[in-house]
Amino acid sequence: MDPFPAMKNDLLLRAARGEKVEKVPVWAMRQAGRYLPEFREVRSKHDFFTVCRTPELACEVTLQPLRRMDLDAAIIFSDILVIPQALGMEVQMVPGKGPVFPNPLVTPDDIQKLNATPDISKELGYVFEAITLTRQKLEGKVPLIGFSGAPWTLMSYMIEGSGSTTFSKSRFWLYRYPEESKKLLSILTDVIVKYLVGQAKAGAQLLQVFESHGGFLDETIFNDFSLFYLRRIASEVKQHLISEDITPVPMTVFAKGAHYAVESLAQTEYDVIGLDWTMDPEKARSTAQKYNKSLQGNLDPAALYGSCESIAQRTTEIVRKFGGKGHIANLGHGMHPDMEPEHLNAFVEAVHKSSEELIQK
Ligand code: 1CP
Numbered sequence: 001m002d003p004f005p006a007m008k009n010d011l012l013l014r015a016a017r018g019e020k021v022e023k024v025p026v027w028a029m030r031q032a033g034r035y036l037p038e039f040r041e042v043r044s045k046h047d048f049f050t051v052c053r054t055p056e057l058a059c060e061v062t063l064q065p066l067r068r069m070d071l072d073a074a075i076i077f078s079d080i081l082v083i084p085q086a087l088g089m090e091v092q093m094v095p096g097k098g099p100v101f102p103n104p105l106v107t108p109d110d111i112q113k114l115n116a117t118p119d120i121s122k123e124l125g126y127v128f129e130a131i132t133l134t135r136q137k138l139e140g141k142v143p144l145i146g147f148s149g150a151p152w153t154l155m156s157y158m159i160e161g162s163g164s165t166t167f168s169k170s171r172f173w174l175y176r177y178p179e180e181s182k183k184l185l186s187i188l189t190d191v192i193v194k195y196l197v198g199q200a201k202a203g204a205q206l207l208q209v210f211e212s213h214g215g216f217l218d219e220t221i222f223n224d225f226s227l228f229y230l231r232r233i234a235s236e237v238k239q240h241l242i243s244e245d246i247t248p249v250p251m252t253v254f255a256k257g258a259h260y261a262v263e264s265l266a267q268t269e270y271d272v273i274g275l276d277w278t279m280d281p282e283k284a285r286s287t288a289q290k291y292n293k294s295l296q297g298n299l300d301p302a303a304l305y306g307s308c309e310s311i312a313q314r315t316t317e318i319v320r321k322f323g324g325k326g327h328i329a330n331l332g333h334g335m336h337p338d339m340e341p342e343h344l345n346a347f348v349e350a351v352h353k354s355s356e357e358l359i360q361k
Contacts, residue, residue: 004135004136004140004203005135005136005138005139005140006140007140007143008139008140008141008142009072009140009141009142009143010143011023011024011025011072012025012027012072012073012142012143012145012205012206012328013143013205013206013250015294015325015326015327015328016206016250016252016271016272016294016328017250017271017294018271018292018293018294018325018326020325021324021325021359022356022359023351023352023355023356023359024319024322024324024327024328024329024351024352024355024359025072025073025328025329026071026072026328026329026330026347026348026351026352027071027072027073027074027075027145027328027329027330028065028071028330028331028334028335028344028347028348029075029254029330029331029333029334029335030334030335031065031071031075031335031344032061032062032064032065032075032077033334033335033337034337035335035336035337035338035339035340035341035344036064036065036068036341038064039061039064042057042060042061047093048079048093049079049082049085049091049093051077052077052078052079052082052126052127052130053126054126055126055129055130055133056133058076058077058078058126058127058130058134059077059130059133059134059137061077062074062075062076062077062130062134062144063134063137063138065341065344066138066141066142068341068345069341069344069345069348070348070349070352071142071348072142072143073142073143073144073145073206074134074138074142074143074144074145075144075145075146075147075208076127076130076131076134076144076145076146076147076199076204077130078127078130078147079099080147080148080149080153080154080157080210080212081099081149081154081157082124082127083124083148083149083154083188083191083192083195084101084154084157084158085123086115086118086120086123086124086191086195087114087115087116087118087187087191088113088114088115088118089101089103089114089158090102090103097162098162098163099157099162099163100161100162101157101158101161101162102161104158104159104160104161104169105158105159105184106159108173108177108180108183108184111180111183111184111187114187116187117190118191120191120194120195120198121198124195124198127146127195127198127199127202128198128199128201128202129202131144131146131199131202131203131204132202132203134203135202135203143205143206144203144204144205145204145205145206145207145208146196146199146200146202146204146206146207146208147199147207147208147209147210148192148195148196148199148207148208148209148210148233149192149209149210149211149212150192150209150210150211150212150214150226150229150230150233150253150255151184151185151186151188151189151192151226151229151230151233152185152211152213152214152217152225152226152229153210153211153212153213153214154188154192155170155173155181155184155185155188156170156171156213156216158184159173167213167216171216171217174217174221174225178224181225182225185225185229186229188229189229189232189233189236192209192233193232193233193236193237193240196209196233196237197237197240197241200237200241200246200248200249201241201244201246204249205249206249206250206251206252206272207237207249207250207251207252208251208252208253208254208274209230209233209234209251209252209253209254209270210254210256211226211230211253211254211255211256211258212254212256213256213257214226214255214256214257214258214261215255215256215257215258215259215276216257217258219260219261222255222258222260222261223264226255226258226261227261227264227265227268230253230255230265230268230270231268231269234251234253234268234269234270235268235269237251238251238269250271250272251269251270251271251272252270252271252272252273252274252296252328253265253268253270253272253273253274254274254276254296255274256274256276256333257276257278259278259279262275262279262283262284262287262288263287266287266288266290266291266293267291270293271293271294272293272294272295272296272328273288273293273294273295273296274295274296274297274298274330275295275296275297275298275332276297276298276332276333277297277298277299277300277301277303277331277332277333278332279297279298279332281295281297281298281318281321281322282321285321285322285323288326289326293326294326294327294328295322295326295327295328296327296328296329296330297318297322297329297330297331297332298318298330298331298332299311299314299315299318299329299330299331299332299347300314300331300332301331301332301333301334301335301336301339302336303347304331304335304339304340304343304344304347305339305343306343308342308343308346311343311346311347311350312346312349312350312353312354315329315346315347315350315351315354316350316353316354319350319351319354319355319358320354320358323358324355324358324359327355329347329351329355331347
């Protein structure tokens with residue numbers, strides 16, 4: 001028996017499985033965040049990782065955007081960098097700069113310093129608690145998405161020590177220390193699998209894997225150092241759930257910038273392939289159809305700086321290109337802190353209106 005309230009809106013889950021929908025579901029990456037005054041209010045009282053680690057606060061900020069907009073999904077408030085923390089690394093959130101690791105990995109010897117096999121429920125149990133609480137509080141209104149960073153994206157932060165425009169230190173590792181890099185990626189993969197299984201068991205109804213730094217790799221390097229591990233994650237998460245008699249939840253992979261990888265990702269066990277805004281929906285659609293996959297995306301986040309009329313027009317064009325079936329509408333990357341909530345709302349409304357018209361035809 002499902003211990004959670006019955007679903008009133010399961011558009012996201014049906015679209016992820018490629019089933020028929022009355023309208024295209026929509027959510028936005030970073031829909032909980034600094035562009036919302038009510039989020040800034042919470043952040044003025046609590047630091048970033050305290051919000052992540054306190055289930056009531058994480059639940060509250062997860063629900064905030066849903067009170068304003070007719071979104072079809074919630075995404076649990078957390079960060080991809082909770083995994084390096086679980087491995088024993090310190091991560092600080094520096095205002096105006098973003099995440100900073102005071103002691104990044106410098107040489108492969110530093111891998112030894114990591115706690116490679118952490119007790120996931122002990123180190124990340126706060127995320128599972130936040131998920132279970134949020135499922136209760138959502139009252140079946142919309143599905144709850146869980147997520148993790150992908151191994152290469154996490155490895156790159158652990159080596160760079162912060163965001164970067166070139167990722168030259170972490171890419172140095174891939175070419176200079178390929179075997180040690182694979183060792184680190186496989187440590188991360190094992191932890192991510194357990195973490196995602198734990199999220200599904202706690203109540204997450206779809207799991208998204210963020211390979212935000214995919215586009216920094218060329219195709220062969222991507223295949224060896226990203227795709228290989230991404231494939232393992234989808235297949236092992238689903239296997240684990242099946243072995244525990246739990247129906248596997250749909251999974252989304254978002255490999256930002258990895259144009260060349262749409263087809264190879266469509267050949268994995270992910271159900272949904274996320275597209276950034278530079279990728280062509282029509283081309284991706286013909287690839288996705290071959291492998292029975294759904295797509296997510298892909299309005300340029302910067303389009304939200306335009307007028308509400310121009311947002312509606314661009315959104316309508318995108319919705320038509322995806323064709324209404326097997327599509328989860330989203331931005332091609334996250335919300336920026338200086339965006340207006342009303343403009344995100346214009347996107348949400350336009351997805352619903354234009355897709356209802358398209359599907360009825
Ligand atoms: O002070 C603050 O409040 C910090 C802003 C912030 C927020 C709101 C950060 C720091 N993380 C988050 C939340 C977050 N991060 C979510 C919450 C759920 C939602 O989407 O509403 C999610 C899914 C993430 C995932 C995340 N964190 C990614 C993957 C998605 C992406 O943007 O590509 C990445 C790369 C991070 C690292 C990170 N955390 C925060 C920042 C500013 C960054 C990016 C830093 C950089 O530019 O490298």
